[in-house]
Amino acid sequence: xxxxxxxxxxxxxxxxxxxxxxxxxxxxxxxxxxxxxxxxxxxxxxxxxxxxxxxxxxxxxxxxxxxxxxxxxxxxxxxxxxxxxxxxxxxxxxxxxxxxxxxxxxxxxxxxxxxxxxxxxxxxxxxxxxxxxxxxxxxxxxxxxxxxxxxxxxxxxxxxxxxxxxxxxxxxxxxxxxxxxxxxxxxxxxxxxxxxxxxxxxxxxxxxxxxxxxxxxxxxxxxxxxxxxxxxxxxxxxxxxxxxxxxxxxxxxxxxxxxxxxxxxxxxxxxxxxxxxxxxxxxxxxxxxxxxxxxxxxxxxxxxxxxxxxxxxxxxxxxxxxxxxxxxxxxxxxxxxxxxxxxxxxxxxxxxxxxxxxxxxxxxxxxxxxxxxxxxxxxxxxxxxxxxxxxxxxxxxxxxx
Ligand SMILES: *Cc1c(COP(=O)(O)O)cnc(C)c1O
Numbered sequence: 319x320x321x322x323x324x325x326x327x328x329x330x331x332x333x334x335x336x337x338x339x340x341x342x343x344x345x346x347x348x349x350x351x352x353x354x355x356x357x358x359x360x361x362x363x364x365x366x367x368x369x370x371x372x373x374x375x376x377x378x379x380x381x382x383x384x385x386x387x388x389x390x391x392x393x394x395x396x397x398x399x400x401x402x403x404x405x406x407x408x409x410x411x412x413x414x415x416x417x418x419x420x421x422x423x424x425x426x427x428x429x430x431x432x433x434x435x436x437x438x439x440x441x442x443x444x445x446x447x448x449x450x451x452x453x454x455x456x457x458x459x460x461x462x463x464x465x466x467x468x469x470x471x472x473x474x475x476x477x478x479x480x481x482x483x484x485x486x487x488x489x490x491x492x493x494x495x496x497x498x499x500x501x502x503x504x505x506x507x508x509x510x511x512x513x514x515x516x517x518x519x520x521x522x523x524x525x526x527x528x529x530x531x532x533x534x535x536x537x538x539x540x541x542x543x544x545x546x547x548x549x550x551x552x553x554x555x556x557x558x559x560x561x562x563x564x565x566x567x568x569x570x571x572x573x574x575x576x577x578x579x580x581x582x583x584x585x586x587x588x589x590x591x592x593x594x595x596x597x598x599x600x601x602x603x604x605x606x607x608x609x610x611x612x613x614x615x616x617x618x619x620x621x622x623x624x625x626x627x628x629x630x631x632x633x634x635x636x637x638x639x640x641x642x643x644x645x646x647x648x649x650x651x652x653x654x655x656x657x658x659x660x661x662x663x664x665x666x667x668x669x670x671x672x673x674x675x676x677x678x679x680x681x682x683x684x685x686x687x688x689x690x691x692x693x694x695x696x697x698x699x700x701x702x703x704x705x706x707x708x709x710x711x712x713x714x715x716x717x718x719x
Pocket of ligand 1: 403404405432507508509548549550551552553554555628629673675676701702703
């Protein structure tokens with residue numbers, strides 16, 4: 319049965335088996351109740367401050383600004399959050415929700431391992447059991463993250479079905495959730511999946527934009543002209559954009575802000591090796607939600623590629639599909655080469671090594687900032703730090719020289 323609920327325009331919804339509907343309803347009820355529960359909100363505020371290290375700074379990148387010689391460039395420093403990326407904001411929020419709902423166990427799927435590590439971290443913090451599903455191929459590629467999750471007390475279950483990667487891990491995690499829904503919360507890692515997940519994840523990530531708005535008003539006395547974020551599933555981008563998109567303050571209408579989402583252009587969108595869903599995709603249903611999707615003419619999901627694991631996925635959050643179609647956000651892409659170049663430039667100019675995912679947002683800034691007036695203000699969401707990527711980049715660069 320198909321139950322339609324939680325749409326963004328024509329996107330989103332709940333394309334799931336009937337057996338999962340009660341769990342999604344329970345989650346939706348709990349989420350609505352906790353949004354106005356002062357005890358929950360106070361605890362979340364305290365964990366955001368003392369555990370995650372929020373607010374993360376909004377850093378004026380003076381040297382990058384001088385080098386690009388255009389707009390003033392600010393970095394929202396999610397790379398300084400506990401565990402090194404924005405994913406922890408959502409993992410801690412959902413784990414606290416699970417605890418309040420009386421769940422004993424968290425499960426999640428992970429591709430590169432970043433969401434698995436964030437979920438295992440939050441499970442350790444709340445004393446919840448944790449099981450992470452990961453394709454065998456991914457587990458081998460990301461053995462350090464597998465060890466990290468185990469160190470944090472999680473059970474890592476390697477899935478040796480199908481392509482032994484993310485989509486097979488998702489199927490196994492969903493099977494587990496269906497069987498154990500009374501004790502178990504499924505932690506979705508991005509603004510994706512059936513309603514209410516895209517809304518829940520947006521809510522926990524929207525702290526990024528709330529802080530950035532306050533911080534830029536303090537630093538510059540006005541709202542920015544551009545917001546730039548990379549888009550995998552789309553959670554760091556929604557996290558930065560949401561508070562600005564919904565801003566109604568007079569004098570500086572948020573409608574004047576240009577929002578740019580940067581997808582993975584991989585080896586170029588004329589090859590089959592990319593993950594630019596808006597440039598190369600069409601409408602379809604995957605993992606319980608309707609959105610843009612890289613698929614062939616028969617609706618088979620296509621393989622994707624990106625130098626950054628976190629952007630390497632065939633679909634994108636449904637709210638982004640809607641923001642795309644309504645022209646509220648402009649979507650573009652950066653290739654692997656452009657992202658690697660941005661990775662090196664930010665390291666050298668600012669002494670900040672960005673995640674390869676975030677490097678896609680930096681790459682877009684490098685393209686547009688030189689053409690902007692000096693008075694313009696640009697905020698780049700630096701979604702994560704690049705420590706996890708240094709080995710991979712060393713391999714790529716040494717192969718190039
Ligand atoms: C996972 C990840 C992303 C991509 O996920 P979104 O949901 O699109 O934010 C981006 N940056 C970093 C550092 C990540 O770990």
